Amino acid sequence: MTRSNNLFRQYQLITRPSRRQISSSSSDRTSTSPQRRGPAVDRRLAEPRRFSDIPGPMALPMMRHSAHILPRIGSFHHVVGLGLLDSLRTRYGDLVRLAKGSRTRPVLYVFDPEMMRESCHPMNLPTLSLIHLVASPTMNLPRCLQVYDSSATAPPHWEGSPLSQQRKTNPNRCPIQGDESKAIWAALRALLLDGSLLKNYEKAFDDIATDATRRLEELRHAENALNEEIETELYRWALESLGVLVFGTRLGCLDGPAHVPTDENRTPEQTSLDDDAPAQCSLTKRSLSGLTAAERLVRASRDVASGGCLVRSELTLRPDTDTFNEALKAFDTHFSLMEHFLKQGLEGIDSGELAPEKSLLDKLRPLKNRLLPVTADMMLAGVDPLAQSALGMLYHLSLHAAQQQRAHDEVSWAAASRSAGAGCPELPYLAGVAREALRLHPATGGVVRRSREEFVVADYVVPAGVDIVLAHGVTSKCDKEWGRPKAFIPERWCSDWQPLSASRAHPLASMPFGESCPAEGVVGKMLASLATRILDKYRLEWHGPPPNLVTAGVNKIQQPFYFVLKNAA
Numbered sequence: 001m002t003r004s005n006n007l008f009r010q011y012q013l014i015t016r017p018s019r020r021q022i023s024s025s026s027s028d029r030t031s032t033s034p035q036r037r038g039p040a041v042d043r044r045l046a047e048p049r050r051f052s053d054i055p056g057p058m059a060l061p062m063m064r065h066s067a068h069i070l071p072r073i074g075s076f077h078h079v080v081g082l083g084l085l086d087s088l089r090t091r092y093g094d095l096v097r098l099a100k101g102s103r104t105r106p107v108l109y110v111f112d113p114e115m116m117r118e119s120c121h122p123m124n125l126p127t128l129s130l131i132h133l134v135a136s137p138t139m140n141l142p143r144c145l146q147v148y149d150s151s152a153t154a155p156p157h158w159e160g161s162p163l164s165q166q167r168k169t170n171p172n173r174c175p176i177q178g179d180e181s182k183a184i185w186a187a188l189r190a191l192l193l194d195g196s197l198l199k200n201y202e203k204a205f206d207d208i209a210t211d212a213t214r215r216l217e218e219l220r221h222a223e224n225a226l227n228e229e230i231e232t233e234l235y236r237w238a239l240e241s242l243g244v245l246v247f248g249t250r251l252g253c254l255d256g257p258a259h260v261p262t263d264e265n266r267t268p269e270q271t272s273l274d275d276d277a278p279a280q281c282s283l284t285k286r287s288l289s290g291l292t293a294a295e296r297l298v299r300a301s302r303d304v305a306s307g308g309c310l311v312r313s314e315l316t317l318r319p320d321t322d323t324f325n326e327a328l329k330a331f332d333t334h335f336s337l338m339e340h341f342l343k344q345g346l347e348g349i350d351s352g353e354l355a356p357e358k359s360l361l362d363k364l365r366p367l368k369n370r371l372l373p374v375t376a377d378m379m380l381a382g383v384d385p386l387a388q389s390a391l392g393m394l395y396h397l398s399l400h401a402a403q404q405q406r407a408h409d410e411v412s413w414a415a416a417s418r419s420a421g422a423g424c425p426e427l428p429y430l431a432g433v434a435r436e437a438l439r440l441h442p443a444t445g446g447v448v449r450r451s452r453e454e455f456v457v458a459d460y461v462v463p464a465g466v467d468i469v470l471a472h473g474v475t476s477k478c479d480k481e482w483g484r485p486k487a488f489i490p491e492r493w494c495s496d497w498q499p500l501s502a503s504r505a506h507p508l509a510s511m512p513f514g515e516s517c518p519a520e521g522v523v524g525k526m527l528a529s530l531a532t533r534i535l536d537k538y539r540l541e542w543h544g545p546p547p548n549l550v551t552a553g554v555n556k557i558q559q560p561f562y563f564v565l566k567n568a569a
């Protein structure tokens, strides 16, 4: 019996998870996708179809960039524009094949959450000894292990990037081998899903959000418009928030006055001709020797982001290019700064009572000499998606006065109940604001997995060695899953609100953190703290045309920004 027949038999025996009754859509009933048409029963009786039968564009040279640029964040960022994904789905359906052509392997795009469930895999179970190093053995394993249920795919390993090169040339300082990092991320993810651990950071996140809000106020110029430094300010906020989480100490990214633009130092507004020019921040105009360690970190992190150093591209994969070597230098600078902050964080950790915000660092200490590369990777992987998600959230808020008012009312009510001695109530609407922003403005178009063996998805045989893009960034806005999918409606995440409730969508439809981002549990809290502090005193407006979205490392709103920060009435 052939391999495909064998697989087909196994496939027939598998009881596929049925769509939940409460789902607003049934894929078989409502899908416009060619792959989903026709009764399910006929599909099961038929022989699985060939991979080459999956619709998709010809292997045109213009699509060649997809050879290297696929979405995956973490130590290695891989990107594909949301616009490209959207048009592939509209044109070809829920399953799209990009033929091998000039690439080393074919790519399969998946735009249906149920098909994603078929094609994803539980992360390989992390090495238990490593999990035990940093997490309690009784702790719940990450949710992803229960959600995804095929074992035929795995996250691909990509070698040869400047970051892997930088880590390899520092073997004593980066002693992480092979799959160890996967185990560490899974354990970290479990830690950061633990609400009681995160409680230790509430005050620090709130203090940081207060400082960031003060600096935003300083940025205001004519008619309360925020100057272009808002992006750098959000990187400062993101690094300070991550720093307190990772190193248990304030780094100082929000110290000192904000950059107030004058006619002499103002950055000229970019035009469409400048699309490829990296966005400049005020720190690039100052001499390195005059910057504090925290300011150097902000600058290095912005250099990594704007230089596309984490993106796998033609240039970052060739050691003979300037881009590759500039990226190496940027990672060296970043790594030295991480060493500095880690030393600072570990100082005094043994003496006396443990400060609440050192809880995570304390749990990570058993990693010993792996601690430096792990913390460096967390800071590298986290800053860009966090800062850009904050920018996306502020943009969506600025277009919705009623939602801002509702968030403000919740903040005022919480303050009143605190002063009446009723403790610190949860802020479900603010949490909904952060979650809805992540649905509408996901940092990445999706995640990528590589098939390890032949398997069947939606009746097609997928051979081993295919890169499968699970396009969560498209399914998080598709009308098959969401009522009013393009609208910013934080209420859909609040449990008492039914009509457009997020619980009616497929559970894999919005996965802004993919399957394995370790920070899924904490990012919402950081974003909600920022929104809380801003909306407590101010209202945001957007006085200009809708911004362009670009994909550079992660999905970003492109300058110019037309934010106006008004005092609340």
Ligand code: HEM
Binding pocket: 072, 073, 074, 075, 155, 182, 185, 242, 377, 378, 379, 381, 382, 383, 385, 386, 389, 442, 443, 444, 446, 447, 448, 512, 513, 514, 515, 516, 517, 518, 519, 523
């Ligand atoms: C809004 C913020 C963030 C978003 C939207 C985001 C999203 C993602 C996504 C989509 C992935 C790929 C997951 C997969 O392949 O299944 C990922 C991986 C990763 N993220 Fe995040 N992330 C965010 C913030 C952070 C932060 C704050 C950290 C650091 C604490 C972080 C650390 C990582 C790491 C280390 C990985 C690689 C995990 C692995 O390779 O298994 N991320 N993230």
